[in-house]
Amino acid sequence: PVDHVDDSGFQVQASFFPVPKVLEVYAATSQIYGDDDAGFGDSSEYLLGANWYLFDTRDIRWNVQLMDVNRSPVSSTFGYYTGGQDGFTFATSVSVMF
Secondary structure: OOOOOOOEEEEEEEEEEEEEOOEEEEEEEEEEEEEEEEHHOOEEEEEEEEEEEEOOOOOOOEEEEEEEOOOOOOOOOOOOOOOOOEEEEEEEEEEEEO
16 A cells, blocks of 8 residues: 655646737646656646637637646546546637626
8 A cells, every 4th residue: 555645746827818808828737746656657738728708708708728638647627638648639618607
């Protein structure tokens, strides 16, 4: 049995609006340096995406993103990838908040 796991890592996100209040472009990455002694390897993700706000509100948007997931240690919150996944995912969605 493993009684101690010592992983470290980081996450970075950045975005900007090339068309103010209409088009947002973003990029993100996360890296986890796994505890080799406990049997865990390294993992990472790289993500590029965009939000297009279809109307003069943030309540309706169209989103597209491309992710490169490398040995994901967890599943994503919204189901875009699953634990252990290794490879690319392209996703698109429309969000309506009310």
